[in-house]
Every structure is written in C-alpha cells, then in structure tokens.
Amino acid sequence: MSTKKTSLKDIAQEAGVSTALVSYVLNGKEKESRVGSEIAIKIRAIAIALNYQPNHVAKSLRSGKTQTIGLIIADISNPFFANIARIVEDEAKRNGYTVIIGSSDENADKSRDLLNVLINRQVDGFIIVSAEDSAEQVQLLKEKNIPFVLLDRYFPDIQTDFVSTDHYRAAYDGANHLITNGYRRIGMIAYKSAMFHMQERIRGYQDALKDGGLPFQKGYLKKIRFTHIEQEAKVAIDELTKTDKPIDALIFATYGLAINGLIYLNERKLNVPDDVAIVSFGQAEAFDLYYCPITYLKQPIDLLGQTSVSLLVKKLKESPEEPAQILMNAELVARNSSKPKCIPQH
C-alpha cells in the first residue's frame, strides 16, 4: 500500500550498479563521467518504471541550495501584496524556484522572526518589502552575505539592490493632476512613518503644491498610525472637512487608507468628486466599484515582481557584482474621482 518512495539506491540495486552511476545518468552527466550507453538506457528505463522522484531535501543538504526564495511582505491579505505575491510566485517557478511567503504586518519584530525562520530553512535568498524600523535587519543580511532584493521600499542610506516605484514622482504626479484639474485645497492622508517611501510620497505631494503655486498648509497633511487606521482616518477626514477652509481634494497615500477613508466619506455623505476629489495610491477592483471610479496611481506590479525575481536569481547564479537599483514609474490612471473641477461653488 504505502509503497516507500524510490531512491537512487533502489534504482542502483535494480540495475545492478552503484548509486553513483545512477546519479550521473539521471543528471545528464553521462558524457563527462564516461557512463556506458547501454547501462545509461537501462538506468533511465528503470527510473521511469519505478517512478523515481528525486528527494529535494537530500539534494539541498548536499548542495547547500534549496532553490527556495523567501518573500517578506506586510500582509498577504492586502490586495497589493497579494498581487505581488502572485507575480513573484509565477516568475520564481519559471526559474525553478519555490517561494515561501511571510507576512510581517509592518512590524519589525515579526519581520526579524520571519527572516530567522526562513534563514534556518536555508532559503537561498530573499525578496523583501521592508517593514518600519527594519533597517538594521537589512544591514544584517548584508553583513551575513545573504542575497536579497528590496521590493517597493528601500533605504537611501544603505547600499542594496532594490526594485521600487518612484514614490516621489508618483505623488507629485497625483497632486499635480489635481492642481491641473482646478483643485486648490488639496489634502493628504498618509501613515505616520519614517519609512522612506512614505516620506517620498509626502515630499512629492508637497513639492507639487509648491510648484503649483499653492502654499503648503500644514493642516492639510494628516499622518495617522498604521495600528489605528479606522479611528484616526475618521478624525483626519473630519479635521480636513469640518473647517472654514475645507479641502476640495484628497490624496490617500495608501490603498488601506483609501478604503477606510472612502467608506467614511460615504458615511459622511460627502460626494466624490463634487465635495472632495480623490486620488489614491494602490490599485484594486474596489476602486472600480466605487460609485465614482477612483483615480489611482498604478504601480507597475508585474514589472516590480518580475524584475525583483530575476534580479535575485541573477545574484544567486552569478557572483555578486554592483548592486542593481531600479526605479519604476507609476502610471496615473485618471477617472471621474478627479475630473476637472466644475463651476466654482460660490
């Protein structure tokens, strides 16, 4: 019933040769290893007959390579990361690698844990969407000479390979788009975070306002804590709208922020785009479903994912050279939520 899996030894026994020969043949090294052609044929036949499947674990132990990539993301249940994960999975498979995904929840401790678990599991390398305060972990990987590629977020102070969206430019484009379309009191809701990508998004927003001749209003920029999105998003929106100079447009720095914010706008019966125009980062079916399709900054997810994998695979094969640092542009997908402003109200 439970027929034991067949190993090299079984084949060797059946063929009346040593395991070495079998290994040579099945790895296509008959030429270099001077294996007789008759016995090679016989071995191959037996392997098929016994339905031989090499034991990956044994291979890994011997070779020191597991053909496995660790993918660290914030949360697999967030559509942005789920999409990334899917691309990475497919691309890795195409290169003969398997992916192990771990969710860090934007939390440095969990991220460290994950890294350790996966290092012990001997993954060959990592693709990492870094969490807050994880610079030291990245530094450590560098020192340990563990191959990795940072995805979507990077640390300007640490020399690493990375593949990222140009967050500054994306935010700049988003804000600029709103200005062009006639909006003048443009708010932004972002995370309270020291992460470079978030800083860049904020900087892009601010620079666009400045270049558009709009004075930067400190009160128009709201930073809320990742851990309290729901409550703080409401407070932020209230503060942005329940004032004598309410915003007429709002940029969400993140998909998660947008979801929460849009739901609350609904609750408050604020109309998009008449009361508030919207531009958001991230992308998801949800934006298509909103009564007024949401303008968003479409990050090149496919390219990001594919490039990070091929970069990592290259690092794993060839010896490390110069770090590759790739910045990609997000595409502004303009929809009704940011359409040119109608008649000035008053």
Added chain:
Amino acid sequence: MSTKKTSLKDIAQEAGVSTALVSYVLNGKEKESRVGSEIAIKIRAIAIALNYQPNHVAKSLRSGKTQTIGLIIADISNPFFANIARIVEDEAKRNGYTVIIGSSDENADKSRDLLNVLINRQVDGFIIVSAEDSAEQVQLLKEKNIPFVLLDRYFPDIQTDFVSTDHYRAAYDGANHLITNGYRRIGMIAYKSAMFHMQERIRGYQDALKDGGLPFQKGYLKKIRFTHIEQEAKVAIDELTKTDKPIDALIFATYGLAINGLIYLNERKLNVPDDVAIVSFGQAEAFDLYYCPITYLKQPIDLLGQTSVSLLVKKLKESPEEPAQILMNAELVARNSSKPKCIPQH
C-alpha cells in the same frame, strides 16, 4: 567576513565533546540521555556564544519531516484566497509549520504540477482548495497515503477529511432572504462547473425558490465559463434584464462574478437595489465601497483556515483515524443591496 554558519560539529569541537552530546543537550534530552549537568551548561553557553541555528534541511533529511505544509488554492491574488492564506499561514506558524502556497488557477494540470513539485519538496501534508477535474489527484493522494485536508470544496464521492462551508444552505439562505424581502424574479449567475460546491450553491438557490412558491425559471440561472468571466457576465446580465420579465434580484455565486457583474451594472446604469437587488457570495472591502453596500454570504474564513490547519496537524502527529468532515455555516450579512422591496412599480 562571510563566517560560515556554525554547526553541531563546531560546538562539539569547542566543548571538546562529541556531536551526539551537543545534539542531546540542545534538544533537551539530557535527562534521558544521561548528560552531565556541567557539560550541558557549557554546551548551551557555547551554542549561544556561537549563535548556533540548527540546519533545518539536515533535520528534515534525518527525520523525514519538513514541518512544511503545502497550500493549494485557486489564486492568491483573489481576496478570498488571500485571506484564507493569511489565516493558514498564521495558524501553521503557531504549530511550528511553514506554508508553501501554490496557485492552481482552477486548472487541473497546474494543480497536478504543484502537487508534484511540493511532494518532491517533501511537504508533510496539504491543504487543498480543489480545482475542477482534480478528483483523480485527490484519489491519488489518498492512495499514496499523503496527509491532506480539503478546504472549502470537497468531493461527495470520495471519503476524505474536509472543512467546508455549507454551500447549499448558504445559497438557500441568500435566495430565501431575497424572497422574504419581496423579490420575485430572482436570477443567479454561477460558474459552468461540475464542482460540487457550485452545484450545491445552485441547488440551494433552486430549492429556496421552490420552497418560496416561485417557479424555477430556467432562464434566470446563468452559468458562465471561468475563463471568460468578463464577456459572459455581460451577456448574462443583458439576457437577465433586457427582457419583458426582467429579474428584480440577482445572486452572484462568487466574488469574482460579483465584481464583474457589479461593474457592468454600473455601466448599464442599473440601480441597486431599485432595479436589481443583489446578494453575493464571497466578501471583500469592495462590497463596502459600493454606493449601495452589498449583502453577502460571509464564509467563516478564520474558522475554515484554522480548523483545516489543526486538523492537518493532528493527522500529522497522531495516526490517521476516522476522516473528519466539517461543515460550517455562512452568515448572511444583510445590507442595503437587498433591502425590503419598495412600492411595486406598476
């Protein structure tokens, strides 16, 4: 620089003992193996000093266990599965397991591929959301005595462990809810599929209509191909609405169908729920964002995921006993999209 990882041998050398002793101590078997308490302390100290991290691959080879679970789903970028994946990941971790996720795209060949790859990687067991035409694969796993638990979908003709939503009852509840709220011409859009869970959803819908005294109209049930959702969903909706007896309510048998359908309803300027009431399977933020929040059948994702993991872990630890077959109820979350029907139009 690239300090080699420390192994048992290194510790043994440093402590002047054999690797066996080190292994005993670090695995907490000092008692059974009569290790001296002094040397035990010394070994532990050295292990910490050298930052010893056991090599999981070697452990796996020796033990035949990789502490890894294979999770086969349709598509990680689908929110339903992404959520499942997250739960499974967390629950597995809590039990000392790592998860490898594979997306089958509802395709039997890909599913078979995935299974083989993961079997070669020596995963200890599987959690599987079965794809169309994959009954034979499940049968094979059974014969090979590879532990697995089916998740959310199962085959009534094959005796296996499974954890699933009661799809029949969920659909019945959904349709019944619409009837109760005054709708009389209730359509359904489902997948053209032989999968049991889809058949059950359809059967639930039909039985509810029957029990509600509504004649089942063949034309009100549309089955569309998984591979052509976008086009066929439009056609289906047109056929359901552009007729002299148009539907007044619609059930989507799936999250993906709902997304496509709702977008098209928008396009057609059909109002929810005044023109068409909606009830959908699946759940996602998207449903909250719709101008009229969508009534949905909330599957107990957390419980499904957790239960499947603990079931599998139990199978892996203890010897196989009776197969566990668990059916859970979906909760109907009633929102505005299915609110009691207003004034009869004519």
Added chain:
DNA sequence: ATCCTTTGCTTAAACGATTAAGCTGACTAT
C-alpha cells in the same frame, strides 16, 4: 575481591543525494 548498576560519554550508522578519486581490464603504441 567480585559482580552489578549507574553515570557519562563516544562511535557509527542513517537520511538521499553528489562527486572526486581510484580501480580494473582492454586496447594501443613502441
């Protein structure tokens, strides 16, 4: 003094594969 137990350690095989090195016999060249 002798035997038995117990304690504290080592030895070595095993998991399944890879691969450098060595062995044997046949053939070639001189």
Added chain:
DNA sequence: ATAGTCAGCTTAATCGTTTAAGCAAAGGAT
C-alpha cells in the same frame, strides 16, 4: 613484452542531524 591510455565502473567522503548501541570508570552490594 611493456608501458601508457582510456572507457567504464565502484568506493567512499560529504552535507548537518539524530539516535541506537556500546564502552569505561566509578560506586554499591555481597
């Protein structure tokens, strides 16, 4: 005849752990 070459195989070490079996010395009982 004799050395050298080469084809065709085997041997055995190795990757890092685990663990059954065994060995040696010390202590206890008679």
